[in-house]
Amino acid sequence: xxxxxxxRIPGLFNKREIEQLKKPGMEYYEEPRGKDSWGQDLFxxxxxxxxxx
Numbered sequence: 001x002x003x004x005x006x007x008r009i010p011g012l013f014n015k016r017e018i019e020q021l022k023k024p025g026m027e028y029y030e031e032p033r034g035k036d037s038w039g040q041d042l043f044x045x046x047x048x049x050x051x052x053x
Contacts, residue, residue, distance in 0.1 A: 005048045012042040025050055 009021065012033050022028060027050050030043040 006046040007048065009045045009047060012036075013045055014040045014042060018043060018045055021045060 006029060013021065014036070018028070018030060026047050029046040031046070033042050033044050036042055
């Protein structure tokens with residue numbers, strides 16, 4: 001896998017929002033980025049097309 005295969009979805013997301021973003025045929029990588037004002041974990045989300053190596 002090359003690093004440039006991954007694309008970042010703009011914004012930060014909690015786990016519930018990440019599940020709503022996911023689409024079939026894509027791979028996802030979640031990177032922890034801190035917490036929101038309610039203490040929920042936030043993540044940067046990256047994606048690529050499955051098999052795009």
